[in-house]
Amino acid sequence: MLIAILTDIHANREALTACLAHAAERGAQRYAFLGDLVGYGADPAWVVDTVREHVQQGAIAVSGNHDVAVLQEPGKHMNPQARAVVEWTRAQLDESQLAFLAGLPLTAEASGCLFVHASAAEPRQWEYITGTNEAVKSMHATRCRVTFCGHVHEPALYNLSMTGKISSFVPTGDSSIPLVTLRRWLVIPGSVGQPRDGNPAACYALYDDNSHELIYFRVPYDYETAAAKIRAAGLPQSLSNRLLQGV
Template sequence: MRLAVLTDVHANREALEACLAHAKENGAEQYAFLGDLIGYGADPAWVLDTIISYVAKGAHVLMGNHDIGVLQEDRKEMNTTARYVVEWTRNNLSDFHRDFIRDLPMSFQLEGCLFVHANAWAPEKWEYVDGVMEAARSMNATTAPITFCGHVHTPSLYHMNQAGKVGEFTPVPDVSVPLSKLRRWLVQPGSVGQPRDGNPAACYAIFDSLQQELTFYRIPYDAEAASQKVLAAGLPPSLAQRLLHGG
């Protein structure tokens, strides 16, 4: 099975459209969306409607911290900008959208792999995997040989050998990586809708479960259009600039 793994879409219609089109062209047979479907961007309803249409065809979807934020009154853990956008997003969603979000799980397993938004040790606490220590903690919290997670907006690949030593690998786009069964793996595809590594191109990955190969992709899209929508919606200008500069 060729599984497209997309995370941190953040209500960016243009980026999601580009990634879904690319995934289809590259033989994706199934889709997994790892949370933070909304927040920051200007098209939350369109993004949710699109992902809901994929769920109807068998896609899997997780809850992210920005998703659950629209259901909560108290969001003290979020910064001022994120809280403002969450409130704006809440006011631009229907009851149908909110019900869909409310039913999303914190994790799921597919093809023997674990899928979470933030980490495997406490998915509901939204702690980041942003280094080898956190990656080791996450991999040690599950028996799954491969864990896919989002939350971090930069593509990364961690691996653990049989002695428990963890290393980090910076993936090269369009180059397949064989995931040896002699190691354990933690995959961060990067963000579809708001990359933060200095490259504005959207991120996602395809996992071929038959070949045990993973390919990361960077997909150029109309970031200028997405940025202008953020400004037109009255959202913070810093979010518009972030789309243009990938940071």
């Protein structure tokens, strides 16, 4: 089955629309959403409704730290701009949309894979996987051979050999990577709605759980419209600039 892996949408309707269309054109049969559906962007209600529709059709979805923050007080490590958007987002969602976010699990397993927003070691602590130490800790926390996670906003791929040797690299878009079965893998597709690697194009990945092939994609989208919506909503100007610059 060909699974589209999408994470960190951050209420970006234009980016999600582009990625879903791209995945459908390439024959995606199932979708997995790895959290942070909301936050930063101007279309939280539309994004939540769209993901909910996919879940009703069999998609996987897990919770992210911004999703949780909308339901309760933001964590102490959340920056002031993100906090301001959390408050604004909460007012944009109705009871059913908030209930959907509240019902999302922290992790999910399917097709021999683990799906989680941050580290599998302590999902509720929202640890960033920014290097091999964090990656190993996360991989050791699950029995699954392949882990998909987000939270970092930049594409990355880690693998662990049977002898415990860890390696990593930054994948390029549209390249097919065989996730060989003698290794364990941790896949970070990058952010759909707010990439931070200097490239404003949206990120997502496709995984074939039969052939174990993984492809990272960069999808151009109308980020100028998404940025203009942020400004029109009265949200911080810097969040609009991030979309334009991909940082």
